[in-house]
Amino acid sequence: MAGDLTEDIQAMERIAYHMYVRGFLSLLELKGLIRDGCITYQNRYLYDPLEKEWNILSPSGGVRKRKGWEYDDWEKDYSSKNRVISEFLEIFEARTGEDDPGEGYSSGSAKPIVADAALLQKRFRGRLDTVRDRLDGALEAVVPGKTGWRDAARDFIHLEDDAIYDRVADQVEKGKGKGKGGFRLLWDLLEYDGYVFEDLVGPVISAYKRVLKGQQVEQLGDHKWILTQPEMRDVYLLVQSQAGLARAFGKMIAGDPELFGRGLATDFHSLAFRAGALYNASLRWRDRPHTPPANGEGVPTWIDIFELATPGAFSVAFHMDDVTVRSYLMHVFRVTQEKHHSLAQLFLRVLYDHSAGFDRDIEKRDFLEEMRTRVLSDSDDTVAKLEIVEKQRTAGRDHPYWGPFLEQLPVPKWRQLMRTWWEALGYDCDGEGALWLAEGQRWSRRIIGYEAYVDAEVFQESVDFVLGDFYALYCPRDWEAGA
Amino acid sequence: MALRYKLGRGESCSLVIDDDSISIEHAVLFDFEEHLRIEDVSRNGTFLERKGVRRKLTRFAVEVLQDEDLLFFGFYQQPFPAKQLTEVIRNLRHPVGSQRIRCPVHGVIYLESKKCPLCPK
Numbered sequence: 001m002a003g004d005l006t007e008d009i010q011a012m013e014r015i016a017y018h019m020y021v022r023g024f025l026s027l028l029e030l031k032g033l034i035r036d037g038c039i040t041y042q043n044r045y046l047y048d049p050l051e052k053e054w055n056i057l058s059p060s061g062g063v064r065k066r067k068g069w070e071y072d073d074w075e076k077d078y079s080s081k082n083r084v085i086s087e088f089l090e091i092f093e094a095r096t097g098e099d100d101p102g103e104g105y106s107s108g109s110a111k112p113i114v115a116d117a118a119l120l121q122k123r124f125r126g127r128l129d130t131v132r133d134r135l136d137g138a139l140e141a142v143v144p145g146k147t148g149w150r151d152a153a154r155d156f157i158h159l160e161d162d163a164i165y166d167r168v169a170d171q172v173e174k175g176k177g178k179g180k181g182g183f184r185l186l187w188d189l190l191e192y193d194g195y196v197f198e199d200l201v202g203p204v205i206s207a208y209k210r211v212l213k214g215q216q217v218e219q220l221g222d223h224k225w226i227l228t229q230p231e232m233r234d235v236y237l238l239v240q241s242q243a244g245l246a247r248a249f250g251k252m253i254a255g256d257p258e259l260f261g262r263g264l265a266t267d268f269h270s271l272a273f274r275a276g277a278l279y280n281a282s283l284r285w286r287d288r289p290h291t292p293p294a295n296g297e298g299v300p301t302w303i304d305i306f307e308l309a310t311p312g313a314f315s316v317a318f319h320m321d322d323v324t325v326r327s328y329l330m331h332v333f334r335v336t337q338e339k340h341h342s343l344a345q346l347f348l349r350v351l352y353d354h355s356a357g358f359d360r361d362i363e364k365r366d367f368l369e370e371m372r373t374r375v376l377s378d379s380d381d382t383v384a385k386l387e388i389v390e391k392q393r394t395a396g397r398d399h400p401y402w403g404p405f406l407e408q409l410p411v412p413k414w415r416q417l418m419r420t421w422w423e424a425l426g427y428d429c430d431g432e433g434a435l436w437l438a439e440g441q442r443w444s445r446r447i448i449g450y451e452a453y454v455d456a457e458v459f460q461e462s463v464d465f466v467l468g469d470f471y472a473l474y475c476p477r478d479w480e481a482g483a
Numbered sequence: 484m485a486l487r488y489k490l491g492r493g494e495s496c497s498l499v500i501d502d503d504s505i506s507i508e509h510a511v512l513f514d515f516e517e518h519l520r521i522e523d524v525s526r527n528g529t530f531l532e533r534k535g536v537r538r539k540l541t542r543f544a545v546e547v548l549q550d551e552d553l554l555f556f557g558f559y560q561q562p563f564p565a566k567q568l569t570e571v572i573r574n575l576r577h578p579v580g581s582q583r584i585r586c587p588v589h590g591v592i593y594l595e596s597k598k599c600p601l602c603p604k
Contacts, residue, residue, distance in 0.1 A: 432575040433497040438561070443571045448495060 006460060008306040012336050013039040018311030019329075020045060021198050023209030024318045037341075038333040044199065047111045115200040117229060120208060124231045127194050128238070138189035139241060141182055142167045150237060157240040161247055168248040169256075172263040184267035186249075190242055190316055191271045195235045211236050214243035214319055243319045246275075250320025253279050261478040274313035277475040279320050281305075282328035284474065290408045298477035305332060305471045335470055338401055339463065344454040346399055347392045347421050351452060354388055361429070361450035368427060368452055375422040380415050389418055405470050417466045424459035427452045488512045488572050490556070491525075497572065504557030512572065519548040519569050527557035 016039045019025040025033075030046070033039050113119070128135065132149070139152035142164075146152040156164070171182030196212065197205075207223035211232065217224065226232050252260050253276055260276060284291075309332075317325045355364040375383050383389055393414070396406040409417070430449030437444050488497040493507035500509075506525040513520040523529040523540040530537050531546065532553040540546055548554075552565040 430495075431497065433499060434571050434575065436498070436500040436561075438501075441561075443498075443567075445575070446499070448497075 006340065008336055009039075009340065011306040011309070012333055013042075015309060015311050015314055015329075016333070017042060017045050017198075018196075019314060019318070021209075022196055022315055023213035024315065024322075024326075033333060036334075036337065038337045044112060045201075048201070112199050112201040114202040115197075115204055116202070117204050117226070120197070120200065120204055121229055121231050123197055123200075124195065124235070128234055131192055131194065134188050134192065135238070138185045141171055141185055142245075150234070153237040153241045157237065157244060159244070161244070161251070164244050165248040165251050168245060169252065169259060172252075172259060183263035183272070184269055186245055187267075187269040187272045190245055190249075190275075191269075191312065192238070192242075193312060193315065195238065208232070208235075212239060214239055216240065242316075246316050246319030247321075249276070249316075250279055253320070254283060257476050258478070261476055264479050271310075271313060271316065273475075273479065274308055274310060275316040275320070276479065277473065278305075278309055278313055278317045278328075279325065280475050281471070281473045282317065282321070282324045285328045285331060286324050290405050290470070292408075292410060293474045296476055296478075297474040298480065305473050308473065332471065334401070335467075339467065340456070340460070342399075343402060343463070344421060344424065344456065344459050346395060346402065348425075348452065348454050350392045350395045351388065351425075354391060355452075361447050362445055364452070365427060365429065365447055365450055368425065372422050372425060375418060380412075383415065383418070384411075392418070392421075409466075413466050417463070420459060420462045420466065421454065423462070424455045425452065426455050486514045488514065497575065498568070500556060500559065502557065502559040504559055506557070509556055512568065513545065514569070514572055519565060520545050521548055521554070522546070525557065529557075530555040532562065 016025060016030060016033055020027070020030050027046075030039075034041050135149035136147075136152075139149040139156060140146060143152040143155050146155060159167075168186065171186060174182050204226070207220075207226040210220055210223045211226060212235070217227065217236075220227070227236055249260070249272075257280070260272075264273060264276070314325070314329065351368070355367055358364050358367065371386065371388055374386065375389065393406070397403050399406070406414070428449070428451050429447045432445065432447050434443040435446045436442075489508050489511055490496055490498040490500070491507050491509040492499065492501060492503075492505045496508060498512070504527050506527065509523075509525040510529050511522045511524060513522070521529065521531075521540070522545045523542050525542075528542075529540045531540055531548075532555065533549065533551070537555070548565040550566045550569075553562040554565060554568070555562060
């Protein structure tokens, strides 16, 4: 199953589970993504022993366990399987079947460990000492007069956002012209995520996730007890400092992108560029969705979001502005899913409807071949006038999800999209035969078992160049100067 | 190696003649380079007219055809010249089912030019 997923879906899956582990995405949101088919169920994050206990204890669960798992309405579900998600039934089976759901499931058979506070402490002990220099350097720079990152962080997290911004901006300016200035120091601190443990679950981890998410003491509520552990207090200080820094950089990107660009130009930092471009894209998506690049904007060297976005970059972006980045992330999930399932099918449906008027399959095949030749070889103006291309464009504009994008797609890009689609279009036929026409007293050619299809691999390979607009992943052009 | 073409009323046949007296799979034509052969597999029979003499073909026996032969299928009175059938099947770009043969031992389908992958060499 995992082998069938293409790389971008896998990349998004990694991001989703990382966000879940860090507490940015809730379990409910994650389950929603699984239900919509954006990601697959993975035991190593989601296996819940308590849930299984409940299944056995409840009357229906007990009966189901004895009888073995049966599903009544499988035909209906199977027929709509392509739309739902191909793994959905198997997930259901894996979770409710007689066998141990951990066994034989391809998404990783490892189960998470239910952690207590002692285990968490043990895992974390001594980790921060290895990066002490990095933490000291960054935090002492923004809180002068303090020695040691703990003291500095204690002061730092109580500062107002404006004050933090002033100090960060000051650091970025100061670093100008140096090899390793303040900008790089701060981003080195932001890059640290040694406190994330992906394989732990349980009530302690629920509380720990609140800390990782960047919630402050007063927001922790019932989970405040976790701060009684000294190691957890360290994590709290560190995450709060990182969140404060990230907010300041977020403010800088929104308000003074030139300054951020200057920071990148002097001390280029990969995470800074990634997180900055993501946050910029989120802001852009919120304010001006579906718009082509403006004058000062350029497409990053990374062509699409799947090469640019890392879990770490998204985490920092989440610290910058939770709401904006969350809606952008959900858009990226949705567009990835739709790209794989609906875009090519949308145009294929038009072709099917159009060729339904033909009496015989051989006419459909001839039509397909002729149109493909014309789209790929004729001049763009001639192609645009073709009836089928016109119909496809109308259908695209009427689509609830792709409509707003295709509406604003510039003409050359639209032609590129069409060319990509027709290139990927193919057909299957079992063979060719002949039919005796009694009236005409002649043999007429026919084909048997004809079916037109879009080769998903070919289509996906080249469609990203067109859909770059849809991801709206542009950044100010001068940001890349330091890269 | 010859290519095989099924003739009959069924949709999966290479040559379809839509008449009630013709079996779903009525006859099999073998296209050897130099001539065509025919095997009757029908209920109502296949008839061969050569030099004015019409006779019924033996079921499951392969007969060599000559260009001037006329074929009659079932009770359908239309004659089909062997030469015309040869032309029709040689004009097909992707002959249906002609390359596929089911191994009688293993039941697997393999290309006619190759041996069954499961049978000992």
